[in-house]
Amino acid sequence: LAKTTQPISMDSYEGQEVNITCSHNNIATNDYITWYQQFPSQGPRFIIQGYKTKVTNEVASLFIPADRKSSTLSLPRVSLSDTAVYYCLVVPSGYSSASKIIFGSGTRLSIRP
């Protein structure tokens, strides 16, 4: 299982773009990069998933360089409601036991007015 490393915490201000980088040096060929968001006393919520290059949805963008050893979650124009913990996960493609869904410590993002 590929281990991920991401900053413990980040601060930003409303209206700014926030980029959270995750390192996953041992990512395997069939692994996908997945990001979850978690608010206090709630379950993690899927944000975005990608394999290579760039993926964008209505919430965020995910940038993955060619070597796939890192990825960057980009949140455009954040608001106070984006204050949460963000988890970067490396997940094998196809069926994967929930035991292989490893949540690290995550990045605690704090947005200020």
Added chain:
Amino acid sequence: KAGVTQTPRYLIKTRGQQVTLSCSPISGHRSVSWYQQTPGQGLQFLFEYFSETQRNKGNFPGRFSGRQFSNSRSEMNVSTLELGDSALYLCASSGGTGSDYGYTFGSGTRLTVV
């Protein structure tokens, strides 16, 4: 479609008691997995059920057990509660097969042991 439903949302129990938590997966999902989340240990995998069979189990003592019913609803039980069992217990469901492997989490049950 309705999300993953966990009941109850909050629970306070005394040391030595037992507790049962319930999880109703997304309609059509056959896989249910359980996690324990604490500030010190983060999210830790407890076990996973698929079609009423336990498919995987995490590194937790035998006091933690679970089961899944024919309608895919799942329960987990913790016997002889300890103070350290205080945590947010999360349930996630997925299709469990083929390409439908994405996990959707419920809001959790906050268990406090006093």
